[in-house]
Structure formats: C-alpha cells, structure tokens
Amino acid sequence: MEAVYSIIPAGVLSQVFVGLSRTTILFIVASGLTLILGVLRIPNVAHGSLYMIGAFTAFTVTKLSGGGSAGFWIALVIAPLIVALISLIAERGMFQFLYEREHLMLLLLTFAFSLVFGDLVKLVWGGEYKSVPVPHIFQGFVPLFGGLPFPLYNLFLLLAGPVVAILLYLLTNKTKMGKIARAAAVDREMVGAVGINVSRVFATVFVIGCYLAGLGGVLVAPTVSVTLGMDHNLIIEAFLIVIMGGLGNIWGALLGALIFGLTQSLGILIWPKFGIIFPYLAVVVVLLFRPTGLLKSTW
Amino acid sequence: MSRQTILGLGAGIIVLLLFPVFLPRFYVYLVSIILLYGLLATSLNLVLGYGGIFQFHHAVFYGVGAYGTTLMLTKTGLPPMLAFIVGPLASAAFGLVIGIICIRLSKLYFGMLQISLGSLVWAIVYRWYSFTGGDDGIHGIPIPEMLSSPKSAYYYTLIITLASLFVMWKIIRSPFGSALQGIRDNPVRSEMIGINVRMHQLLALVLAGFFAGVAGSLFVVVDNTVFPDMLFWTLSLEILIMCLLGGWFTFLGPMLGAAVIVALRTFVSAYTDYWALVLGIIMMLVILFLPNGILGYVEEKFKRGFMEPEIEGQ
Amino acid sequence: MLEVTSLSKTFDGFKAVNDANLAVGKGEIVAVIGPNGAGKTTLFNLITGIIKPDSGRVLFKNEDITGLPPHEVCRKRISRSFQIVNVFQRLTVFENVQISVLSREKMTWNLFTPSASLAIKETDEILESVGLLKKKNRTTALLSHGDRKVLEIAMALGGNPEFLILDEPTAGMAAEETSRCIDLIKKLSQTMGLTILFCEHDMEIVFGIANRIMVMVRGGTVIQGSCEEVRCNEAVQDAYLGGSDVCLM
Numbered sequence: 014m015e016a017v018y019s020i021i022p023a024g025v026l027s028q029v030f031v032g033l034s035r036t037t038i039l040f041i042v043a044s045g046l047t048l049i050l051g052v053l054r055i056p057n058v059a060h061g062s063l064y065m066i067g068a069f070t071a072f073t074v075t076k077l078s079g080g081g082s083a084g085f086w087i088a089l090v091i092a093p094l095i096v097a098l099i100s101l102i103a104e105r106g107m108f109q110f111l112y113e114r115e116h117l118m119l120l121l122l123t124f125a126f127s128l129v130f131g132d133l134v135k136l137v138w139g140g141e142y143k144s145v146p147v148p149h150i151f152q153g154f155v156p157l158f159g160g161l162p163f164p165l166y167n168l169f170l171l172l173a174g175p176v177v178a179i180l181l182y183l184l185t186n187k188t189k190m191g192k193i194a195r196a197a198a199v200d201r202e203m204v205g206a207v208g209i210n211v212s213r214v215f216a217t218v219f220v221i222g223c224y225l226a227g228l229g230g231v232l233v234a235p236t237v238s239v240t241l242g243m244d245h246n247l248i249i250e251a252f253l254i255v256i257m258g259g260l261g262n263i264w265g266a267l268l269g270a271l272i273f274g275l276t277q278s279l280g281i282l283i284w285p286k287f288g289i290i291f292p293y294l295a296v297v298v299v300l301l302f303r304p305t306g307l308l309k310s311t312w
Numbered sequence: 313m314s315r316q317t318i319l320g321l322g323a324g325i326i327v328l329l330l331f332p333v334f335l336p337r338f339y340v341y342l343v344s345i346i347l348l349y350g351l352l353a354t355s356l357n358l359v360l361g362y363g364g365i366f367q368f369h370h371a372v373f374y375g376v377g378a379y380g381t382t383l384m385l386t387k388t389g390l391p392p393m394l395a396f397i398v399g400p401l402a403s404a405a406f407g408l409v410i411g412i413i414c415i416r417l418s419k420l421y422f423g424m425l426q427i428s429l430g431s432l433v434w435a436i437v438y439r440w441y442s443f444t445g446g447d448d449g450i451h452g453i454p455i456p457e458m459l460s461s462p463k464s465a466y467y468y469t470l471i472i473t474l475a476s477l478f479v480m481w482k483i484i485r486s487p488f489g490s491a492l493q494g495i496r497d498n499p500v501r502s503e504m505i506g507i508n509v510r511m512h513q514l515l516a517l518v519l520a521g522f523f524a525g526v527a528g529s530l531f532v533v534v535d536n537t538v539f540p541d542m543l544f545w546t547l548s549l550e551i552l553i554m555c556l557l558g559g560w561f562t563f564l565g566p567m568l569g570a571a572v573i574v575a576l577r578t579f580v581s582a583y584t585d586y587w588a589l590v591l592g593i594i595m596m597l598v599i600l601f602l603p604n605g606i607l608g609y610v611e612e613k614f615k616r617g618f619m620e621p622e623i624e625g626q
Numbered sequence: 627m628l629e630v631t632s633l634s635k636t637f638d639g640f641k642a643v644n645d646a647n648l649a650v651g652k653g654e655i656v657a658v659i660g661p662n663g664a665g666k667t668t669l670f671n672l673i674t675g676i677i678k679p680d681s682g683r684v685l686f687k688n689e690d691i692t693g694l695p696p697h698e699v700c701r702k703r704i705s706r707s708f709q710i711v712n713v714f715q716r717l718t719v720f721e722n723v724q725i726s727v728l729s730r731e732k733m734t735w736n737l738f739t740p741s742a743s744l745a746i747k748e749t750d751e752i753l754e755s756v757g758l759l760k761k762k763n764r765t766t767a768l769l770s771h772g773d774r775k776v777l778e779i780a781m782a783l784g785g786n787p788e789f790l791i792l793d794e795p796t797a798g799m800a801a802e803e804t805s806r807c808i809d810l811i812k813k814l815s816q817t818m819g820l821t822i823l824f825c826e827h828d829m830e831i832v833f834g835i836a837n838r839i840m841v842m843v844r845g846g847t848v849i850q851g852s853c854e855e856v857r858c859n860e861a862v863q864d865a866y867l868g869g870s871d872v873c874l875m
Binding site for chain 3: 512
C-alpha cells in the first residue's frame, strides 16, 4: 500500500486535470444536447455528427488560413457558425414539421441525419485521420503542483468551460428569449397561447444547441485526431451526462460532465484496461437513487 | 386465421424450403441473413410495437447471444449443440439485468440509459482481447458438422426462425400479449385494472432478449464469425428502422422491413460506399410519408375499405 | 366500507389534498363535489394508489391500503374510471374489457393460450350490461366520447369490484347519453349491490343519485352528510356561491 500512496498523488492530480479538461468538451457538447432535449424534446442523435463536422471544418479553416495560429482562432469563430447554419437548414427544412411526432420517430429522424452527415463528411473530407495544430500561444506545458507538466492548451480548455457555462446562464436566465424557451420547456401550449411565435423560439434553441456541438468539435480538434466515427462514442457519453444530470437541465449537464470526466480519468488510473466502466457505474448508481437525474429534469 | 392467410403462409414456407435447390450459394446466404435479421427485428417489435417500451439498444442482446454461443463453442468442451441454447439464455439473463436497472425509469430515460449501458458492453467486448478477440472478433468458429454447409445452415436458420416467430405470435395472442398491448396503450389504466406493469414489461424484455439471442446464435451458424459491431448502437437503430419501415404495429412488418433493408444494403453496397447516406434518406422518407410502415399502410387501406360505411351507418 | 382519515398530499408546495376525510358505507352511493381544482381527482388518485399520500390513512374493509400500488388496490376489489378517457386505444372494445377480466383472473402470465378463447362469456355479459355489446369489435379509437366513458366503466367492472370509483362519469356527454349513464350507475348500485364513490359537476345528477355527499374545497373536507344537510350548510353555500362556477340549486 505504501508504494501506491507514494505514486498516486502526482499521478492522481495530473489525471484529475486531464479529466477536467475533457469535462469541458463534454459539458459544452452535452449542454447543447440537453438544451434541445429540454425545450424541443428531441433526443438528438445527430448532435455527435455536428460535433464531428465542427472538428472537420476547423481542420479545413485552419488549413486554408495557412496553418498558423490565426487559423485556429478563425476556425473557433467560423466553424461553429457553419454547424449552426447546417442545423438551421435541417430545422427549417424538416424538424419543424415533426415536433408533434412521438419521441421514437424524432430519435430515428435524428439518427437518419447522423447517417447522412456521417457519409457527407466521408464524401467531403475522406476517411483519413486529420490533425489540427495547437495554436502557437498554447503550445508547450506549464508546471503544475510540484513541477508536473500540464499542457497549456488543456489549461485553456479548463478556462473555456466556465466561460461557456456563464454565457449559457446569462442567455437562459437574463434574456427574453431564454425565459420564453424555459417557459416553453415546461408548457409549450401555454407559451403558444399567449401569442409567442413558438416555432421561432424552437428554431433558435435548436440552432444554439447545435452551435455548442460545433464549438465542442473545434475545441477538441487540436487534442485528438480528427476522424470519421469520432461522433459515435461522444454521443453516447453526452447521453449519459444528460441523463445523469437530469434531462433538459444545463447545470445538470455541467454536474454530469464533471462526474463523467473525473470517474473516467480516475478509473483509467485504477484499472487501465477497463477504466471506461467507472463512468457507467456512476450513472447506474445515480439513477438508482434519483431515477430522473441529479438536478430537476424538465421532463 | 382465414383460409387465405394459411394458404399464403404455406406457399411462402414451401418457396423458402425450395430456395437452396435453385438459388446460387450467395443468395442462400443472403436469405439466411434476412431471416435472422427478421427474427431480430420481430423480437425487438415484441417490446417496441406491442410493448411500447423504448428498447433503443436491442442489438446488444443479439451480440450477447452470438458471443455467448461462440465462447461456448470455442472455449469449452461441452457438447456443441448446448451452445445454441446457452447463447440465447445468456441474452435473456442479460435482458433481465438491464431490465431490472432500467425498468423504473420513464420512457426516454429508459431508452437512453439502455443505449448507454449497451455501449458499455460493446466497449468491454471491444477491449477484452484475451476473451472476446477484441476488435477483430472471432473468426472460423467451429460449427457442428451437421450445420456447417451453407445449405444446412440455411435450413437450420429457416426452421429456428419459423419456430421462434410462431412462439412469438402465440405470445402476442396470449393473455400476456393482450396485457402487454394494454400497457403499451395506457400504463396507468393497466395498473388500475390490476396488472403489475413493471413485472410484465420485465418478462417482455427477457423474452425479447432471448429471441434476439437466438438470432445471434443463428448468425454464428450462418457466418461462422462474431465481431463487436454486432452490438454497436448504430445496429440497434438500424433494427428500429426495419420495424418502422415494415410496420411496427403489425406482426410480419419487421420481417418485411428486414428483408427490404438487408437486400438493399447488399445491392447498394455493391455500387457505392455510401450506404449510410442511402439508408438515411430512406429513413427520412419513411418517417415523413409512411409513419405506420409498409404493412401498416396496407392494413389501413384494407381496413378503410369496409370500416368506414359501418361508422357512417352508426 | 371505505374510511379516509386526514389524507394530505403536497405538490411542489401546493397543497392539492389537505386533511381530507371521507367515509363510505356498504351499498352507499357517495358523491364528492367541489369547485374546479378542489382536489377531487387527486383524492381518487390517492385512494387508488396512483399517487402516494404524504400523510393520512386509507382503510378499506378495516384493512390499511394506504400507499399500496394501484394493481394491488385493484386486487382488493376496488375499481375506478377516469375523468379523462383512459382506454386502450389500439384495441377493440371487447379486448379492453377482456384484459380487465383476464387480469382479475390472474391469467396475464399465461403465454400460450390464445386470448381469443378466454373469458368470452363474462366479457360479453359485462358489455351487454352496459349496452356496448353491439360495438364489441370496434377499435376503441373509433368510438364516440360517450361510448368511451361507458367503456371506462365496463373496464372497471371487469375487475368484479365491490367498490367502484367514478371520476366525472358523465363529463362531456350529450343529454341522452347522460341519462343512460345515470341509469347504468343506478342499476350497478341496485342490482349488483356495488358501493359507489363518484365526483361530478352537475348538481342535478349528484342530488339525483347520491345517498350522501362530501364537499371538498381547497383540498380539504368541508362537510360530509346527507343531501339535505349539504344543501343547507352555510360553508358550502359560501364556497359555491362566493365566486365559483357551479350553482347548487
């Protein structure tokens, strides 16, 4: 046991921080998913595909702007907007006509979109691995707690998470649109009855949610190899996070992402091969005691 | 059942029995695959269309059945035929476990948790090289001699599929099946007439898991391989599409949906790498224009023919 | 037969049922009345186990049934109908009632006997008694609203109840349907000896068939007594005449 204790502290800390920066990405993507779930009641399987499109678009934008640091910042602005535009077309072109259908139909429809998006990505970008360089100012490491090297970019991610959370809080609680959306999540008919254009509210929420998926894709791009299928695992993780936090609750998504990121990174430390089991166990334990998630669900 | 239905079914079965006589080997294989996918989709529909349960990750039971059968065949010295029972039983047991964990949850929570837990099983199978062969899967599974030729594999698949379909049909017509459909239509009402909703749903999940496992064991016989993609969640949604396309409130709809999709996939894949794109577009069209599926549409037209006058004459 | 003592239930700070008391004797027809939102349906949901109470007790035939799940409450031979039509949409009229009978006979675990051969006689008798036999093969979704409300009662009867709870049995019915429904309720009480608890907005119906009346306002019991007592009670007149939608006389 002593040997274990002497190794763990440094290892644990570094794992905790890796877990936290992963949490940021998961939170950003899952908050978009939960927003759409809460207000529009759509379990959006295509959310992962939009995240993938965000990452691929970031690759292209970075490359087109010369591969330098500026490219990443341009991508950070443009790529999520492109994803938002795609989602706007999908929403106006198809989803808006189907809101009254059963959840199962909507789930399958979003799955159809994810199939189509997946193949379109294959068509446009091909099947090879792509990589996006870490922007110049975030290259290298910072020493952390006793000289443990921690990637600077991950530190940037750690800061990006709270910023997005605060912006989302302001958006949902302080703007008129946010208040209407939250009211529509609770009682759709009522909001419609008082003369608000529900359809436009829904479109906005859908687009914002998808924008977040794209943003997550751009932010993750420098840390992973951008490739087909990167959407598949992510969407499952995002699902887990939103059910753990409570469907439709943005703070729940934050809490869920924290639990998920930490159990995963610490799990890998405990049992390298099957560390992936721990976040799932966490979800089962949570739902055993709180069948509708940790925080108040809009469902 | 009317005489026409019996005659039609009889003729269908005779044609299926004769297939290997005049079809080339590849088509025999294809029809075998269609049959076992049809069985898989029908088992899903038992809980989905008849039970109203959001079984989002059905493929995991199919995979557990296939892996259970395979591991029995490759890792133990027990009689090979036993493997074809153990595989499905493993699926049923797994259905019970997932059911116990998920059944208390409301519809969408149920489906989303199930899809997540199923993905965990996939991840374990995918990584556990020493036991499951990891992402390579297991190839060249030793099949008992009497089932190893394509023809005998076909006949085995045909017989087991028909038998399973018959049993499921009996179940749907039984009081249990009636109760299950009642629960689908209105769980609160069902409770109030004395039905223990959760226990009935749990049994339905176990049964559906069992028959999915049967389909998995059939795949082992037909293809002699297993691989982790058999329990990946995208396959689950594909099976859902089969049910939807064929008609999820009809008994034979899922089989029809499976036939259409497996056949299309085989032929489209011969021309292009973009099968997913084609499937996605087909799905969108079905959801938009045929929400009750092909058989559902036919039934609707057929019923309308002599139901409407009766209502007007009320 | 049924005794409810100081039953309470709070939703998110809103006291839906607050200290409700009710006693129903064997063979009686008791009506629960009260303005909209008084908690009548919640009270029925609490008695039948659809919602668990925060406090209070429900005794049925001197047995404590507080908080039992609905399917076990049903086994005690308490059946109910719902205010908002709650039937099995995709099944036929016959099947709706048959499931209820099969459930009572504990046959729903039977996996292999065709349903079509079971409980036919009894189901037909129930349909006959409520006047739906002619429509037995029709899909429920195609029935008129009135017929569906009657089907609700038929499904409740499938449980062979001693005690029947009806939540606004005639709501939304046409005049002719209403009078048929009232005849049916009277018949169930007189010829089958059922004890009936119901709630209703139409005072004519209430005073026409109830032996006793319980008045609920804001979740609590105001009074329970004979029709005469209730009619003359001041608190009741206040509750109704002071700004509510139903006129007593």
